[in-house]
Amino acid sequence: MSRFHFEVLATQHRARLGRLQTAHGVIDTPAFMPVGTAATVKAMTNDMIRATGAQIILGNTYHLMVRPGAERIAKLGGLHSFMNWPAPILTDSGGFQVMSLEGLRQINDHAVTFASHLDGKRFELTPERSIEIQDMLDSTITMVLDQCLPADSPNSLVVTAMERSLCWAARSRTAFRRREGYGLFGIVQGGTNASLRERSAEGLVEIGFDGYAIGGLAVGEPQDVMFETLDATTPILPSAQPRYLMGVGKPTDIVGAVARGVDMFDCVLPTRSGRTAQAWVRTGFLNIRNARFAEDAAPLDPTCPCYVCQHHSRAYLHHLTKAKEILGSMLLTWHNIHYYQELMSDMRRSIAEGHFGDFLSEFERLQTVGDAAEGER
Amino acid sequence: MSRFHFEVLATQHRARLGRLQTAHGVIDTPAFMPVGTAATVKAMTNDMIRATGAQIILGNTYHLMVRPGAERIAKLGGLHSFMNWPAPILTDSGGFQVMSLEGLRQINDHAVTFASHLDGKRFELTPERSIEIQDMLDSTITMVLDQCLPADSPNSLVVTAMERSLCWAARSRTAFRRREGYGLFGIVQGGTNASLRERSAEGLVEIGFDGYAIGGLAVGEPQDVMFETLDATTPILPSAQPRYLMGVGKPTDIVGAVARGVDMFDCVLPTRSGRTAQAWVRTGFLNIRNARFAEDAAPLDPTCPCYVCQHHSRAYLHHLTKAKEILGSMLLTWHNIHYYQELMSDMRRSIAEGHFGDFLSEFERLQTVGDAAEGER
Numbered sequence: 052m053s054r055f056h057f058e059v060l061a062t063q064h065r066a067r068l069g070r071l072q073t074a075h076g077v078i079d080t081p082a083f084m085p086v087g088t089a090a091t092v093k094a095m096t097n098d099m100i101r102a103t104g105a106q107i108i109l110g111n112t113y114h115l116m117v118r119p120g121a122e123r124i125a126k127l128g129g130l131h132s133f134m135n136w137p138a139p140i141l142t143d144s145g146g147f148q149v150m151s152l153e154g155l156r157q158i159n160d161h162a163v164t165f166a167s168h169l170d171g172k173r174f175e176l177t178p179e180r181s182i183e184i185q186d187m188l189d190s191t192i193t194m195v196l197d198q199c200l201p202a203d204s205p206n207s208l209v210v211t212a213m214e215r216s217l218c219w220a221a222r223s224r225t226a227f228r229r230r231e232g233y234g235l236f237g238i239v240q241g242g243t244n245a246s247l248r249e250r251s252a253e254g255l256v257e258i259g260f261d262g263y264a265i266g267g268l269a270v271g272e273p274q275d276v277m278f279e280t281l282d283a284t285t286p287i288l289p290s291a292q293p294r295y296l297m298g299v300g301k302p303t304d305i306v307g308a309v310a311r312g313v314d315m316f317d318c319v320l321p322t323r324s325g326r327t328a329q330a331w332v333r334t335g336f337l338n339i340r341n342a343r344f345a346e347d348a349a350p351l352d353p354t355c356p357c358y359v360c361q362h363h364s365r366a367y368l369h370h371l372t373k374a375k376e377i378l379g380s381m382l383l384t385w386h387n388i389h390y391y392q393e394l395m396s397d398m399r400r401s402i403a404e405g406h407f408g409d410f411l412s413e414f415e416r417l418q419t420v421g422d423a424a425e426g427e428r
Numbered sequence: 429m430s431r432f433h434f435e436v437l438a439t440q441h442r443a444r445l446g447r448l449q450t451a452h453g454v455i456d457t458p459a460f461m462p463v464g465t466a467a468t469v470k471a472m473t474n475d476m477i478r479a480t481g482a483q484i485i486l487g488n489t490y491h492l493m494v495r496p497g498a499e500r501i502a503k504l505g506g507l508h509s510f511m512n513w514p515a516p517i518l519t520d521s522g523g524f525q526v527m528s529l530e531g532l533r534q535i536n537d538h539a540v541t542f543a544s545h546l547d548g549k550r551f552e553l554t555p556e557r558s559i560e561i562q563d564m565l566d567s568t569i570t571m572v573l574d575q576c577l578p579a580d581s582p583n584s585l586v587v588t589a590m591e592r593s594l595c596w597a598a599r600s601r602t603a604f605r606r607r608e609g610y611g612l613f614g615i616v617q618g619g620t621n622a623s624l625r626e627r628s629a630e631g632l633v634e635i636g637f638d639g640y641a642i643g644g645l646a647v648g649e650p651q652d653v654m655f656e657t658l659d660a661t662t663p664i665l666p667s668a669q670p671r672y673l674m675g676v677g678k679p680t681d682i683v684g685a686v687a688r689g690v691d692m693f694d695c696v697l698p699t700r701s702g703r704t705a706q707a708w709v710r711t712g713f714l715n716i717r718n719a720r721f722a723e724d725a726a727p728l729d730p731t732c733p734c735y736v737c738q739h740h741s742r743a744y745l746h747h748l749t750k751a752k753e754i755l756g757s758m759l760l761t762w763h764n765i766h767y768y769q770e771l772m773s774d775m776r777r778s779i780a781e782g783h784f785g786d787f788l789s790e791f792e793r794l795q796t797v798g799d800a801a802e803g804e805r
Contacts, residue, residue: 089751090744090748091753093753093754094754096735096758098735118751119743119750126723127743135740362512366496366510367467367504367511370496373496377754378472381471381754382473
C-alpha cells in the first residue's frame with residue numbers, strides 16, 4: 052500500500068502540476084472530482100466515470116450517514132466496496148449540507164445537531180463523529196468538520212465560525228486514525244477577509260494536515276472576489292501539500308483557481324447540468340433543449356473524443372431531453388464530466404510543457420467565440 | 429445487402445430454432461426485442477443493449493410520430509441513424525397505442541383519428557399513412573395497422589375488428605414499398621375465438637406477408653387462455669415465416685409460447701420492471717426495495733454473467749432504488765434485459781441440441797424454487 056504522498060512535478064507561475072499517491076491509487080493534479088453524493092455519480096456507471104479519465108470521486112458524508120447509514124456501509128466493506136469504486140474517494144465532513152438545513156439544525160462549540168431531511172430523525176455531528184463516520188466509509192481523503200457560512204454573513208459571525216472551525220480542526224486531527232495511504236485535510240475559513248484567512252491558515256498549518264482545503268467560497272460571491280480571496284490564501288499555504296478549492300466550479304472558475312495555485316476541485320455542475328439539458332463545450336455551453344438543435348446532426352462538440360460526441364448528435368440529445376428520457380441525463384452527464392476531465396488534463400499537459408500561458412489565452416479566446424446563441428452563455 | 433430471409437434450422441416438438449436475415453443484420457430466433465419506445469430503450473446506452481445480446485429492438489410508431497415526428501427522423505437519416513442503432517429495428521403500426529387513447533380517438537373503416545397525448549394535436553392514421561411513417565423511420569420490419577381490442581370485448585366487435593384488420597392488412601401490403609432486406613408482417617386477430625383466428629390467419633396468408641404476428645393477446649386474459657389461443661393459431665400459420673407474439677410477456681409466457689411455435693417477442697416488462705426496482709432472476713423475481721436486501725452482499729443472481737451481477741450487490745441496488753437514483757434504473761434494466769436475452773439464448777441452445785424438453789423441466793423447477801420471499805413472486 053502506498054503512503055499518502057504529494058509531489059509537485061512542475062510549476063508555471065503559480066499553477067502546479069502534481070501527483071498525489073494514496074492507498075487507492077494515484078491522482079494527477081490539477082484534478083477534478085465528480086460528485087457522487089449518495090454512493091453514485093448520478094446517471095453514471097463506474098465504467099462511464101472511468102472512461103472520462105476521473106481518478107477520484109467525492110462522497111457526501113451527510114447523505115450517506117442518513118441513508119444507507121455509515122454503519123451499514125462499514126458492514127458492507129466501506130464505500131469503495133459498497134459502490135465498487137476501488138479508486139480514491141474524498142468525503143466531505145457533512146458540515147456543509149448540515150449547515151444548510153435551515154431551521155432543522157442547531158450549532159454550538161460542541162456539535163451541530165440536526166434532523167434528517169428524509170424522516171426527521173435527530174443526529175448529532177461532532178468533529179469526532181464526522182471523522183468516525185468517514186473512517187467507517189473508508190474515505191481515502193477525510194475532511195475536518197468546519198462551520199460554513201453564507202456569503203453575506205456579518206464579520207463577527209465569520210470570526211466566530213473561523214475560530215470554532217480551527218478548534219474543530221484540532222479535535223478532528225486528534226480523532227483521525229492514521230493509516231498508510233489515507234489523508235486528512237484541514238479547511239481554511241474566514242470568508243473574504245484576507246487577515247482572517249491568514250489566521251485560519253496559520254492555525255491549520257500549526258496543527259498539521261496532509262492537505263489544505265479552501266472552504267467558504269463559491270457560496271454566492273462574484274468570481275473576482277473569489278479570485279482575490281484565493282490570491283490572499285494560496286500563498287500562505289504550504290507548497291508541499293495539495294490545495295483543494297471546495298465546491299468550485301464553472302470551467303472559468305477552475306482555470307482561474309489553477310492559475311492561482313489550486314490543485315483539486317469538486318462541483319455538482321457537470322452532473323447537475325447533465326440532468327437539466329446543458330452541455331459544456333470548449334466554446335461555452337449549450338442549452339440542448341433549444342429548438343435550434345432539433346435537426347442539428349453535429350455532435351455536441353466536434354473536437355470532443357468522448358463516447359457521446361463519437362456516437363450521438365445534438366438532434367438526438369435534443370429529442371431525449373424534450374422527451375425527458377433517462378438516456379438524455381446519462382449522455383449529457385457523461386459528456387460534461389468528460390469535458391471537465393479534458394480541461395484538467397489540458398492544464399496538466401500545458402504546465403508540464405511550460406505552456407500554461409498559451410493554454411490560458413486559448414481557453415479565454417474560445418470562451419469568447421461561443422457556439423451558443425446569445426442569451427445561452 | 430441481404431434479402432429478407434427466414435430459415436428454420438431445427439425444431440423440437442413445436443419449438444423452432446431459426447435465423448432471420450435482414451438488411452440490418454441477423455436475428456437468431458426465438459428472439460426477444462427490448463422496447464425502445466421513443467428512440468431509446470429507457471435507461472440504456474446502445475452499448476449496454478448490445479452487451480445483453482439483443483440483436484433487434486422495437487420502436488413505437490405512435491410515440492415517434494408525435495415526437496420528434498417521422499419527417500424529422502427521415503431528415504436525420506431514419507431511426508437507425510437518428511439513435512445510432514445500425515442493427516434491426518421493428519416498428520409497430522401505431523395502432524395499439526392509438527386505440528388505447530380512450531376518448532381521444534375515433535375509428536372507422538377508413539382510418540383512426542386521434543389527438544396527441546402531448547399537445548392535443550390531431551392526427552389521422554390510415555393503413556397507408558402508418559406504412560409511410562414506418563418507411564420514413566426506415567424500419568427493418570414494418571407492421572400493418574390493425575384494430576386492437578381489450579380482452580373482454582363482445583364477440584360482434586371482435587368480428588368487426590378482425591374483418592377491418594384484414595382489409596387494412598391488404599391496403600398495407602399494397603402501400604408497402606418492397607426493398608431488399610426489409611419485411612412486412614401481418615397481424616392475426618380474432619380474440620380468443622379459434623375460428624375467428626383461423627379466418628384471420630387464412631385471410632392474411634392469402635395476402636402474403638414476410639412474417640405473421642399474433643395480436644390481441646396479453647391484453648388481460650389468463651395465461652392458459654393465451655396458450656389455448658396459441659395452440660389454435662400457430663399450427664395454421666405458414667411454417668416458413670417467422671411468428672411474432674406481440675407484447676408478451678413474463679418469462680413463463682415466453683417459454684410457453686416458444687413451446688407452441690412462436691419465434692419473436694417484445695415486452696416492456698424487463699425495462700419497466702427495471703425502473704420499479706424489480707429484478708428477474710432464474711428463480712423468479714426480486715423486489716429489490718424489500719428491506720431484506722439492505723445488507724445482502726450477493727449479486728442479484730449468482731449465476732448471471734451480466735455486468736450488474738459481476739459488479740454490484742443487492743445491497744447497493746437496494747440503496748440506489750430507495751434513494752431513487754437513476755443508476756438504480758440503469759443497472760436493473762440492464763440486468764433484466766440481459767436475463768431475457770439469456771433466456772432466449774438458453775432456449776435456442778436447447779432446441780439446437782435437442783434438449784428443449786430438459787430446458788422446460790429445469791425452467792419450471794427453478795421457478796418453483798424461488799429466491800423471492802413469500803408474496804413477492
